[in-house]
Amino acid sequence: MKMSFRWYGEGYDPIPLQYIKQIPGMTGVFGVLSQYQAGEVWEEAEIKKLVDQVRGAGLELEVIESVNVHEDIKMGLSTRDQYIENYNKSLENLAKYGIKTVIYNFMPVFDWLRTELAYEHEDGATALYYNDADIQGMTPRDIVENTAKESGGLTLPGWEPERLERLDEVMKIYQDIDHAKLRDNFRYFLEGVIPTAEKVGIKMACHPDDPAWDLFGLPRIYTSRDDMDIIANLYDSTYNGFCICSGSLGSNPANDVPAIFREFGERGLMNAAHVRNVKYLGDRIFTEAPHPSDTGNLDMFAVMEAIYDTNPDVAVRPDHGRMIWGETGRPGYPLYDRALGATYLVGLFEAVTKMKERA
Ligand SMILES: [Mn+2]
Numbered sequence: 001m002k003m004s005f006r007w008y009g010e011g012y013d014p015i016p017l018q019y020i021k022q023i024p025g026m027t028g029v030f031g032v033l034s035q036y037q038a039g040e041v042w043e044e045a046e047i048k049k050l051v052d053q054v055r056g057a058g059l060e061l062e063v064i065e066s067v068n069v070h071e072d073i074k075m076g077l078s079t080r081d082q083y084i085e086n087y088n089k090s091l092e093n094l095a096k097y098g099i100k101t102v103i104y105n106f107m108p109v110f111d112w113l114r115t116e117l118a119y120e121h122e123d124g125a126t127a128l129y130y131n132d133a134d135i136q137g138m139t140p141r142d143i144v145e146n147t148a149k150e151s152g153g154l155t156l157p158g159w160e161p162e163r164l165e166r167l168d169e170v171m172k173i174y175q176d177i178d179h180a181k182l183r184d185n186f187r188y189f190l191e192g193v194i195p196t197a198e199k200v201g202i203k204m205a206c207h208p209d210d211p212a213w214d215l216f217g218l219p220r221i222y223t224s225r226d227d228m229d230i231i232a233n234l235y236d237s238t239y240n241g242f243c244i245c246s247g248s249l250g251s252n253p254a255n256d257v258p259a260i261f262r263e264f265g266e267r268g269l270m271n272a273a274h275v276r277n278v279k280y281l282g283d284r285i286f287t288e289a290p291h292p293s294d295t296g297n298l299d300m301f302a303v304m305e306a307i308y309d310t311n312p313d314v315a316v317r318p319d320h321g322r323m324i325w326g327e328t329g330r331p332g333y334p335l336y337d338r339a340l341g342a343t344y345l346v347g348l349f350e351a352v353t354k355m356k357e358r359a
Contacts (some may be wrong), residue, residue, distance in 0.1 A: 001307060001349050002315040003342055004028045006065060006333065009035075009050060014154075016337045017057035025338045025346035028060030030103065030272075037160065038072035039083045042090040044097075052110045059115070063315050064270055064326060065103040065243075066207070071166070071188065073247055074108055075173050076185040084192035092194065095200035101272050101315065102197075105207040107184050108177070108218045110211040110341065111159065112248070113143065117150040117331035118323065119287050125338035127322040128332050130211055131249070132284035140171055140216050154330040164327055180221040181332045184232065186221065190235035197239045205241055205271035210248035212255065213284070223252065227258050232269055243270035247319050248297050250278045251286055258302035265310025275303055275345055288320050288332070291341035304348040308356065318342045 002291055005020045007013050007029040014047045020026055030052055033046050067090055070083040091102065104109065115138075117127030135143070144164050147156065176273040177185075197204050214221035221227055228242060264270050277296030279289040289296030307314060321337030329335070 001312060001351075002347075003026045003061065003199065003346050004030050004060075005338065005342065006030045006317055007054070008032060008130040008330075010053065010334075013333075014329050015333075016166075017054060017059060021058050021139075024060070024343050026342060027135050028315065029054055030061060030063045030065040030315070031061050032065055034071060037183035038068035039072070039086055041086045042093055044065070044093045047093055047097050047099075055230050059211050062098065062100040063103065063205075064099055064101070065272075068090075069104055069106060070172055071109070073189050074106060074182065075170070075177060076181070076188065077173075078321055078325055080185075080188070081192075084189065091196050092200050095202050099202060101203045101205055101287045103205045103207055103272055105209070106182075106222065106299050107191070107220065108174055108182065108274050109140070109167070109210050110143075110215065110218070114147070114217060115143075117147065120199065121287070122329060123321040125161055125290075125324045125337075127288040129287045130285065135215065140167060146287060151331060152328065156332075157332065162306055167192060174218055175308055179221055182219045182221050183234065187200070189232040190240055194235050194237050198237060203239050203241055203271040204257075205243035206273070207243045208245050208248040209309035210245070211251040211284070211286075213252065224249070225263065228260070228264060228269075232264075232267065238268045238271075240271035243272040243274060245276075245319060246298055246300075246303055247274065247276040247278050247288065253297070254281055257298055257309050260307035262310055265306055265314075268311075270307070270311045270314055273307060273314055273316045275300065275307075275316055276321075276341065290320065290322060290337065291344045300345070301348055301352070304345060305352050308349065308352045308353055310342055312353075316345065318345060 003025045012034040073080040083154045114128045114130045115130040115134040118126040129188045208222045209220040214220050246257050250257045277289040277298050279296040280286050318338045318341030320332035321334045
């Protein structure tokens with residue numbers, strides 16, 4: 001397992017690479033070029049700069065999170081062909097610098113969504129929180145403004161202002177897009193990019209919708225094991241795989257998270273992994289718990305065991321973290337709690353490994 005850490009790049013991430021390198025067991029980062037908007041070509045010179053920086057700090061850079069998919073592709077507009085061409089160009093450029101995996105998602109309009117970014121836990125820590133009842137009284141515009149207000153001045157992934165400028169127009173177009181239509185548009189995207197991914201040797205890793213159900217009448221098509229099976233069948237290739245995220249899929253208690261890691265690991269489709277815990281506080285109400293199993297509702301040992309058994313070399317990162325010890329920064333992406341999460345996961349992996357070797 002390659003334990004990794006998400007890093008937004010110099011000028012975008014308050015956490016220096018050196019701090020990440022100091023986390024025990026850390027081998028690499030999931031990097032991104034935050035300066036590019038969805039649909040733009042990632043230029044070689046910028047990629048090289050990032051790669052040199054990360055490797056210069058003694059860390060690997062094999063995974064990019066994310067190369068975002070332009071909304072026109074998801075909506076199936078005629079402009080999509082140009083954006084798909086640009087996406088392929090970015091993949092070709094990334095491959096030249098040793099990138100092996102590209103994470104993305106196919107969520108309509110919104111990326112992950114929460115109703116509070118600093119929900120206070122009993123111990124005084126704060127974490128991301130979702131309450132479906134709160135969403136009912138909000139418009140898409142409200143949630144955008146609320147998220148921006150609580151983000152502490154830092155742009156949150158999936159909530160880039162330029163991406164949300166077209167909100168009203170886009171919401172209107174989606175009135176005619178149901179689950180089946182969105183899947184058709186997804187297939188079109190996969191048919192456009194997977195051949196290039198195969199050619200240049202980059203495994204594509206689709207991240208689940210979070211939370212794992214429809215919101216604001218928008219179709220969400222990656223919320224369960226069955227959705228993943230459908231996506232895998234849209235284009236049959238191990239390059240059309242998943243970034244399996246325990247917390248996102250785990251937002252719905254009906255999902256058997258360790259079983260999902262195991263099945264898609266066995267099928268050769270676990271191309272990256274996010275591992276974190278979640279705590280259910282009611283029906284469609286949850287908060288992001290610390291990583292250890294007994295603080296939330298997911299069996300983290302079973303998740304790490306499934307990774308060990310099916311794809312022990314996969315790149316894994318602690319997903320989100322809580323704000324603890326007075327830390328401030330980008331909600332969900334603190335240093336301290338993600339570092340605790342990472343060392344815990346490294347510990348679990350060592351335990352699973354030694355247990356299996358001795359058996
Ligand atoms: Mn995730």
